[in-house]
Amino acid sequence: MNQVDTKRIVEMQGIRRHYGDGVSQVKALDDVDLSIQAGEFVAIVGASGSGKSTLLQILGCLDRADSGQYLLAGKNVLSLPEKELARVRNEVLGFVFQSFHLLGDRNALDNVRLPLEYRRGKVETSLAEQMLERVQLSDRVKHFPSQLSGGERQRVAIARALVKQPQLLLCDEPTGNLDSRNGQQILDLLSGLREEYQTTLVLVTHDTEVADRADRVMTLKDGRWSKESSR
Amino acid sequence: MSLLKDGMIRIQRSPMRSILVTLTFALGFSAVVAIVGTIEGGRRAIGNDLEALGSDLLALVNPVELGTVSLGRVTEGSPVTSQDIPSIKTALGSEVETISPLLVNLGLTTYGEISWRHTMVATTPGFLSVLRSGMLAGRFLEESDRWPDDREGIVPVAIDEALALKFFTSAEYAMGRRFRSIRSGIPFTCEIIGVVGDPLLLRQHLSSFDATSRARSIPARRLEFLNLYMPWREGIDQPTVTILDVDTVDKVDGVKSRLDQWVEDNDKGVYLHVQKQWTAIILQMVDRFSGLGHFIWVLGLTIVLILTATISLLAIDESMEEVALRRAEGARVSQVITPVFLEAGMLSLLALFPGYWVGLSIIEWGVKPVLGWEAWLPLEMILGVSSALVVTAMLSAVLPAYRVATLDPAPVLCGRRDI
Numbered sequence: 001m002n003q004v005d006t007k008r009i010v011e012m013q014g015i016r017r018h019y020g021d022g023v024s025q026v027k028a029l030d031d032v033d034l035s036i037q038a039g040e041f042v043a044i045v046g047a048s049g050s051g052k053s054t055l056l057q058i059l060g061c062l063d064r065a066d067s068g069q070y071l072l073a074g075k076n077v078l079s080l081p082e083k084e085l086a087r088v089r090n091e092v093l094g095f096v097f098q099s100f101h102l103l104g105d106r107n108a109l110d111n112v113r114l115p116l117e118y119r120r121g122k123v124e125t126s127l128a129e130q131m132l133e134r135v136q137l138s139d140r141v142k143h144f145p146s147q148l149s150g151g152e153r154q155r156v157a158i159a160r161a162l163v164k165q166p167q168l169l170l171c172d173e174p175t176g177n178l179d180s181r182n183g184q185q186i187l188d189l190l191s192g193l194r195e196e197y198q199t200t201l202v203l204v205t206h207d208t209e210v211a212d213r214a215d216r217v218m219t220l221k222d223g224r225w226s227k228e229s230s231r
Numbered sequence: 232m233s234l235l236k237d238g239m240i241r242i243q244r245s246p247m248r249s250i251l252v253t254l255t256f257a258l259g260f261s262a263v264v265a266i267v268g269t270i271e272g273g274r275r276a277i278g279n280d281l282e283a284l285g286s287d288l289l290a291l292v293n294p295v296e297l298g299t300v301s302l303g304r305v306t307e308g309s310p311v312t313s314q315d316i317p318s319i320k321t322a323l324g325s326e327v328e329t330i331s332p333l334l335v336n337l338g339l340t341t342y343g344e345i346s347w348r349h350t351m352v353a354t355t356p357g358f359l360s361v362l363r364s365g366m367l368a369g370r371f372l373e374e375s376d377r378w379p380d381d382r383e384g385i386v387p388v389a390i391d392e393a394l395a396l397k398f399f400t401s402a403e404y405a406m407g408r409r410f411r412s413i414r415s416g417i418p419f420t421c422e423i424i425g426v427v428g429d430p431l432l433l434r435q436h437l438s439s440f441d442a443t444s445r446a447r448s449i450p451a452r453r454l455e456f457l458n459l460y461m462p463w464r465e466g467i468d469q470p471t472v473t474i475l476d477v478d479t480v481d482k483v484d485g486v487k488s489r490l491d492q493w494v495e496d497n498d499k500g501v502y503l504h505v506q507k508q509w510t511a512i513i514l515q516m517v518d519r520f521s522g523l524g525h526f527i528w529v530l531g532l533t534i535v536l537i538l539t540a541t542i543s544l545l546a547i548d549e550s551m552e553e554v555a556l557r558r559a560e561g562a563r564v565s566q567v568i569t570p571v572f573l574e575a576g577m578l579s580l581l582a583l584f585p586g587y588w589v590g591l592s593i594i595e596w597g598v599k600p601v602l603g604w605e606a607w608l609p610l611e612m613i614l615g616v617s618s619a620l621v622v623t624a625m626l627s628a629v630l631p632a633y634r635v636a637t638l639d640p641a642p643v644l645c646g647r648r649d650i
Contacts (some may be wrong), residue, residue, distance in 0.1 A: 062559055062641040083563055090561020097644060101556045105244050115560040117233045160560070 003116050008071075009168055009200045010036035010059065015068035017054050017223075028054040029065070030223040038167070041194060041201045041216035051223040052204045053172060059202060061085045073167055084130040090118050092203045094161030094199075096190075098173035100153040102160075108132060109141045112159045131159040135189060151182035155189065162193060169194070171203040175210060187213055234333070234566065238573030239539040241550075249578060252539050257589065258536030260620045263528045264590025267616055268524040268606030269598050270524040276604035277517050281510045283363045285359030287483055288506040289475040289490060289500070291319075308498035311473050315497065323475070326482045329357035332470035340421075342398045349394060351414050352458045352466050357374065360476050362427050367392050368402040368426030376424070376462045385409065388421040389460040392429035395621060402426035412459065421459065440490055483507050528616075534622045539627040543575065547631040554635050555643035568632040572625055579624030581618055 012034040019026045028051045036042050041144055046052045058070065068154035077085065087165055090136050099210055101113050112128040132141055135155040154174060161169055171190065175183030187210060194201045203214065213216045219227035242249045293310035311319075313332050320330060331354050338351040352358075359371040369389070376387040392402060399405035409422045477486050487505055494501060547554075554567050594606035608616075 057641040057644075060559070062644065063639070086558070086561050086563045095620050101552065101644065103553060103556070105240060112556070118557075118563070118566060119562040146588060164561075 007038055008035055009038045009040075009073055010034060010202075011069075011071040012059075013069045014063045015055075015058060015070060017051075017058065017065050027223045028096060028176065029058070032068075032220075032223070034059075036168075036200060036202065038088050038200055039194075039198050040092060041191070041213070041215045042203070043211035043217045044202065044222035045206060045211045045217060046151065046219060046226075047206065050220040054223075055220065056170055056172055056180045056202065059097070059168070061089050070132050076198075086118070090115060090164065090165045092167050094166035094169040096157050096161050096169065096171040096174045098176040100145070100150075100157045100177070102153055103158055104145050107142045107144050108137060108148065108156045108159075111145070111156055112163050112197065114160060115164045126162050128159070131163045132156070134193070135159045149182075152184075152209070154178060155187050158186070158189060158193070160200070162197065165197065166199060168200045171201065173205055174203065175205075175207065183210075196200055218224075234569045235573055237570035238577055241546075241570055241574045242577060245546060245549075248261070248542060249641045252542055252575075253578045253582045255535055255538050255542070256620060257586035258581050259531055260582055260586030260616070260621070261589035261593060263616045264587055264608065265593040265598065265606075265618065266524055266528040267612055268590060268594045269602070269604075270521045271609065271612060272594070272598075272604045272607040273602065274517055274521055275607045281513060284506065284510075285361060285476070286507045286510045287362055287477045288361065289483065290506070291461045291470075291473040291475070291476060291494075292502040292504055293471055293489070294387070294500060294502070306495075308500035310469075311499055311501055312469055313463075313567055315499075316473070318497065319473070319490070319493060320473070323486055326478050326486055327473075328478055329360045331355050331358040331361060331373070331474045332468070333474060334468045335471045338412050338414040338459065340394075340398070340410055340412045342408070342622050345398060347394075347397060347619060350458045351412070351461060353461050353463050354385045355463045355478075356472065358460070361474055364428035364538040367395075367426040367428040369406050369423070371425050371427070372462055378462055378464055382417075382419065384420075385422045386419050386461055387424045389425040390423055391427050391458050393457050395423075395426045405441070421461070427458075427460070427473045453505065468589060480507060507598065516558045529619075531575055532619060535620075536623045536627045539575070539624065542632050543571070543628060544630040544634065547571070547634050551638065552641050553640055555640035557640065558640040559644060564636045567635050567638075570636060571632045572628045575624040575628035576621060579621045583620065586620070586640060587613075587617075 007066040012032060015032040015034070016027075016172070017029055017031055027111060032051075032055065035094075044052045054063065058065050059072075061072070061080075065078060069076065072088065074159060075088065077088060080088065083088060091102060103114065106114070109125070109128055109132060111127060112131055116128065129138070129141065132138055135158055137155055137191075139150060140148060140152060143152075145156070146195070148156065154177075158174075169190075174190065175186055190201065190203075193199070201214075203210070205211055216228065216230045218225060233380075265346050314331060320327070334353040336351045339346060345591045354372070356372050356374055356376075359366075362371070366389075371389050372387070378384075378386055378470075390405065395402050395405040398410070399408060405423050405426055407423060409420055412419060412421055442467050475486070475490070477483050483505065487503070490503060494503065495497075529546060557567050591606060599605065
């Protein structure tokens with residue numbers, strides 16, 4: 001597991017992300033500050049259109065803020081060139097999406113191996129196999145996504161995110177496409193893995209039950225923090 | 232290596248698209264091969280024909296008199312006569328192998344039920360050196376071959392291969408045959424003593440497509456090789472054309488300047504034709520034609536480029552989510568672009584052989600029977616057009632690659648469906 005150099009893995013100040021201009025301008029994020037400690041489990045909640053997905057995309061270096069400062073593991077990522085950002089996404093961040101985003105023409109093992117292919121040197125297949133075993137899919141290694149259930153697909157996606165051994169795991173509605181039983185299993189798995197690997201977990205959800213599992217719940221409304229509660 | 236694998240996966244993922252792109256590349260390449268093969272084959276065939284006509288020849292062409300009008304006169308003075316030949320020989324020395332006077336008339340020949348108007352050439356035995364293709368059967372005229380003293384006598388003649396095939400179906404069968412001809416209103420009987428090989432290979436297939444015929448100079452048109460060669464009558468015949476066969480092409484310019492001087496000194500009103508210069512002009516014209524052909528195949532490849540780029544763009548649109556995911560997982564722009572180029576490159580390589588085969592088949596079954604020449608694709612030309620196809624394929628991948636490179640993964644990953 002990558003070592004966290006600083007106690008604060010995320011330090012955001014005055015993050016602003018606006019779409020469009022004039023009267024049609026949408027303030028997705030407006031002067032947002034956020035600080036997350038290493039190993040913390042933070043849930044970001046809010047209504048649809050509150051800006052939580054935009055925040056997650058900026059956190060994941062998939063989108064750039066219009067202004068503000070964002071230090072990720074001590075690096076000012078907003079000023080990094082695209083090539084460096086790709087490296088950060090590959091080495092520091094892990095993603096779990098609501099709709100899994102698995103490659104349909106690759107089996108489970110190859111899907112998990114995918115992030116490792118963008119690293120220099122030989123791809124460690126054994127690491128991907130271990131991760132699949134860890135998410136209890138060792139008997140589904142050669143299965144393609146179409147041959148897996150929704151819960152199994154999300155477990156493959158989690159394995160893909162964790163095989164990189166990221167410092168920050170970002171989950172966008174990870175249980176949104178699952179029934180409650182599978183949803184609970186996925187949340188249990190995420191919680192267990194976070195503790196096991198001491199990974200920082202940021203989870204975006206509109207489900208308060210899911211959010212209640214977090215150390216800290218932060219509520220976004222119209223692109224601004226409206227509430228924060230800790231356990 | 233994994234990028235190569237990604238390229239192959241892209242090919243396998245959409246077999247129909249891959250087949251369509253490969254087919255487009257293959258058909259485009261076959262068109263290129265057919266065009267280039269035809270052009271180069273045609274250039275070579277025309278070059279061979281021109282070579283066969285002889286590039287070391289000079290011709291003194293007497294003007295054609297039509298009443299009081301004289302056509303073809305360049306210098307002022309009298310025409311060249313057979314009495315001038317010894318003087319020309321003296322002026323030019325040993326650099327000229329033979330000087331052959333030619334009296335060219337249009338005659339009519341009848342054999343069986345076939346009658347045909349064709350040229351009749353009275354000349355001396357030395358003219359054989361001008362006939363590069365030599366004798367197909369029998370022999371050419373010799374000093375001992377003469378016109379008979381009486382009208383019922385037999386005239387020994389040699390005929391061109393094309394004429395032999397027209398009347399007798401084969402050169403061997405023509406040997407010794409007799410037929411009736413009329414020249415300048417006087418009928419006579421001929422006996423074939425030899426058949427001259429046809430140097431114009433193009434005409435063997437289809438004379439109307441003989442690319443050199445319409446472009447031929449006046450003396451060359453008189454050397455159409457559809458001739459009946461008969462003995463020269465000393466003191467009676469006067470040359471229409473006097474052909475000079477120079478030792479080598481290198482000596483042509485020197486001989487020409489001395490011949491110009493002779494014409495001036497002897498006040499001759501003739502046109503001096505230099506086969507070498509004319510050949511160069513024709514080859515220049517052929518090169519221009521070739522240039523047009525090359526432009527057409529470049530245009531063809533451009534169409535291939537647009538077609539395949541369109542197909543590939545659609546494919547990229549279909550794989551936007553995958554690309555976005557790869558970018559999210561840490562792929563650099565170059566790592567998502569490279570498989571797009573590799574895919575195009577691999578498909579173009581797949582298309583090379585079938586395209587080449589189809590192109591050659593088009594020439595073999597479509598072009599050769601009509602135009603009559605063999606395809607000719609020198610190695611450097613094959614390498615050139617193959618490279619052009621691969622470059623076209625790569626260029627066709629530029630737009631899709633640009634689309635991938637400029638993709639913003641965030642909004643794409645908001646899509647709520649599996650890839």
